[in-house]
Amino acid sequence: MTAMNKELYLAGGCFWGTEHYLKQIRGVEKTEVGYANGHTENPTYHDVCTGETGFVETVHVVYDTSVLSLKKLTEIYFESIDPTSLNKQGGDCGTQYRTGIYYVDPSDEPILRETFDEKQRGLGGAPMRVELLPLKNFFRAEDYHQDYLQKNPAGYCHLPVTLFEYAKEANP
Secondary structure (H helix, E strand, C coil): CCCCEEEEEEEECCHHHHHHHHHCCCCEEEEEEEEECCCCCCCCHHHHHCCCCCCEEEEEEEEECCCCCHHHHHHHHHCCCCCCCCCEECCEECHHHCEEEEECCHHHHHHHHHHHHHHHHCCCCCCCCEEEEECCCEEECCHHHCCHHHHCCCCCCCCCHHHHHHHHHCCC
């Protein structure tokens, strides 16, 4: 990573669509899908789907801070999820599909907390179900999951196509 690049880990349901969505944002330099914040070593997709590992399907995002701020990245992320849904996004259900933001730089927490608070105020009293935690661990998912929708344009995705267009325009 260059001095202008930072990283963040975002969970928004199935990581295929979340990764494809995030890749559309100007300033996102690199993405990689994997499993975050669980309690086993080197989990497989099958392991994670059991719901017994504590892992969440997550996208590791490297972004250029001279083009994309942490606040803007987080605001765009929130447009792709239902922040009031617990362990479910679209048709995907289970703890591995929970939503969350996992940071590696402790100085990011106050900015993220501020964005969370703003989002919570806009929910009309409904509780927000998005985790905000430091990254505990991350294991890269199997190769066939990486850039899945790019390799399989007709593949399953819980996100509407209109969101991909939104992401392209969200950070002009």
